[in-house]
Amino acid sequence: MTETHPSSPLAGQPRRATAHQGTVILLGSSLTIVGSVMIAPVLPKLGAEFGPTTPQAAALIPLVVAGPALAIALFAPVAGWLADRFGRKSMLILGTLLYALLGAAPSQLNDLSLILVSRLLFGCAEAMVMTCCTTLVGDYWSGAERSRYIGRQVVTIGVVGSLFFVIGGATGESSWRTPFLLYLLPLLLIPAMALVLWEPQRAPRARRPKAAFGRGILRSMAVAYLLVFAGMLASFVVPVQSPGIVVALGVTSSTLIGLCAGLGLLASLAGSILWPVLRRRLGTRIVNALLLALMAVGLWLLVHAGSYEAVLVAVVIHGIGAGLLVPNALAPLLEYLPEATRARGVGGFTSCLYLGQFASPLVIAAVAGPVQGVPMAITVFSHATLALAAVWLVLGLRRGTPACEAGSA
Structure with missing residues (x-):
């Protein structure tokens, strides 16, 4: 009798993804x-x-540090086209290989301009990895199971980060060179990607409908x-601006400043964990509406905080909202x-x-000029975010019951 691999379907049956595929995809993400x-x-x-x-x-x-984010923003659409054209699995393996080699390259370079170039190319590899991993979540799972993996993806990213x-x-x-060598570790993931993952079956090119986006899509x-x-414009304000606000309150301990950042990350993880239930x-x-309101309130409390403890409260409220953002925007899209x-x-x-992450400090700086200062710029931004939350609340109440609109954008 022929033994069938767990991820290999019987003839005529679709493959069913398991925790093995999920683990590889989550680590890649x-x-x-x-x-x-x-x-x-x-x-x-x-x-x-x-x-x-x-x-x-x-x-x-x-x-x-910031350059790869811009490279991801610019190259991700190209990475998506490549993955649709040549396959998600093959592009993921290629992206992971380039991620490791380009990530480690600065450890061997002695010119800052070349290091920056290598980091920008590294961002292109990151775009390939992230796009392919997220697409495979959409390919392998559907419904509630897909939502669970979207939530796990965000949580895993936070924990590993x-x-x-x-x-x-x-x-x-x-030495500053040593951390760059750690980028070689993902090479260990490539054999698992090759063995555990599979390329989603697609119709033959001759019979495939023209790839076009309809009006609803x-x-x-x-x-x-x-x-x-x-x-992301609202989300990235806190990690960029909170250290300066904490220092302005008289707190100079790097440990306390780091604690503030760590607490924000833990709060975002809590938001991601709460997301499926909400x-x-x-x-x-x-x-x-809820996540935007939480971020707006967190931003307002941040700039009006009179103590270090008040900053921590603001960071936690903002972080919970930020943790809800990506899964709640991504799930309907998939x-x-x-x-x-x-x-x-x-x-x-x-x-x-x-793009939102990269533009956030630029937007705050642009608003700070006319309104005379970063704190007032953040206040203006919090009001704009709260107004956007009100729009979503009206749309949600008009739509009706949660069951009717849970799958809509």
């Missing part, structure tokens, strides 16, 4: 957060080495893209996107997510 957090602690050492010899080092060194933030700082004590894409972009009970639109164009739709979503 976590590579994007590792791309930035692992080297953030060694930026001062980069400055000490290249600052005296490199013109514009003060401007270039922050881009070593926290872990490698500590690991990056510890390994960077001796385009509307769902536009809603998801605008929501995640606006949400979406099932309230529906997508009401959860959109439900609407057809298989033939799913990766392109996910690529656009990934692009908007990272």
